[in-house]
Amino acid sequence: MNHATPNEDRRVYDVIVLGAGPTGENVAERARAAGLRTVIVERELLGGECSYWACEPSKALLRPVLARADARRVPGLRQAVDGPLDVAAVLAHRDEIVFHWKDDDQVGWLDSVSVDLVRGHGRLDGPRRVTVQIPDGDPVPLTARHAVAVCTGTDTAVPGIPGLDSVRPWTSREATSAHRVPGRLAVVGGGVVAVEMATAWQALGSQVAMLVRGDAGLLPRMEPFAGRLVADALREAGVDIRFGVSVASLAREDGEVRMTLSDGGEAAADEILFATGRAPRTADLGLETIGLTPGTWLTADDTCRVTAVPGGWLYAVGDVNHRALLTHQGKYQARIAGAAIGARARGEPVDETRWGAHTATADEAAVPQVVFTDPEVAAVGLTTREAERAGRRVDVVDYDIAHVAGAHQYAEGYRGRARMLVDTDSGTVVGATFAGPGVAELLYSATVAVVGEVPLERLWHAVPAFPTISEVWLRMLETYRDRQRQPSSAP
Known part of the structure; x- marks a missing residue:
């Protein structure tokens, strides 16, 4: 060269x-x-960042977490995966994925x-x-x-908090490259990085507490139901989520991070991760x-x-x-x-x-995005809130993914939800959000539908294989069709 x-x-x-x-x-x-x-x-x-401190290492940390969660929902398999993760093996695999930062x-x-x-x-x-x-x-x-x-x-956009420099906080870089599991991890933020790293480190053995400044829930830029499902799962995993609270000041004393919170309370952790934007x-x-x-x-x-x-x-x-x-x-x-x-x-x-x-x-x-939590969240196009702000006339079609035969094959006790936004003027899909185990692979079909502005009457002929979770597309189209057939209640 x-x-x-x-x-x-x-x-x-x-x-x-x-x-x-x-x-x-x-x-x-x-x-x-x-x-x-x-x-x-x-x-x-x-x-760059993606290869060594973001996409690649974070997914290497999350993959065993999500695979174990999926296995625990399969009868005949859950007993084989009841034990803890092999932390050393997970971190070693992460290191291989990033070529040991070379x-x-x-x-x-x-x-x-x-x-x-x-x-x-x-x-x-x-x-x-x-x-x-x-x-x-x-x-x-x-x-x-x-x-x-x-x-x-x-x-990482780290807020100017008194005492911040003294505690040597984690950003996404430290969260994806750490070589030891902190006993207690405070995660400041409620967006994608926050929920993914909370998912990973809780499963790897940390006691995670999430401090979320607003009250809009987790993943506030996505459909609200997605954030609720992720919050429910994180709490079931043992994560402490506190909404409407932020960090007012910080100090590191006797090896631990001590926080004064905006509500007057106090908290402590071994490490603190700021996932507060870019x-x-x-x-x-x-x-x-x-x-x-x-x-x-x-x-x-x-x-x-x-x-x-x-x-x-x-x-x-x-x-x-x-x-x-x-x-x-x-x-x-x-x-x-x-x-x-x-x-x-x-x-x-x-x-x-x-x-x-x-x-x-x-x-x-038509920006596609996957959040690799348990459950997964996959979304493309507009959310309901964004469509309303843009003055778009849309019909909102929701469907419980658990009612799809493929969901029963995928997991016992499946919990998930799908939403499709149909532009009433063009008759095309302008947004789709899926939350549930295994939904990431639904995203490309949704992206093609949105980018290609495929009319709903043509989507009827895109036949989903049975029994797969992708059959949710057919169920949403049927729901929309049945709604359109109902007589108008207008005078």
């Missing part, structure tokens, strides 16, 4: 990519496939697609210019002929050199080009543009951005309407 060195003159590339997570890697690959000389700049591990394979992949690499902290230094501070060396100046793509992602990793990116404010989100158009920067050379792809903070959405945006950069570099017109419609559909109206 051609690595830049401090002794070279300013290196000139067609495209400079800042950040080598999944998003940055995909932008770089697409730009190189378009024939553009491309370099990627990364100060940590190639593969990125040799990723470096080899980057070499195979002929993308250059500069390891160090990259900062913008005016239009189309980047300066990289490499470890133990002089700065490396880079120039882009066509584009600079910012793919630096996000960090902030863009742009504070030390040199945004001030191009007229932007450090630490802010980068607003981008539907081809991921930053709208506030003249000349159209700066792109913001993935979490940093705040469109949809999910790895798969970042990779999707990267494919769009890489193709757009290539087309513009060749002087070809980019059909903004075509590109924009495609990207906007995926980033705004």
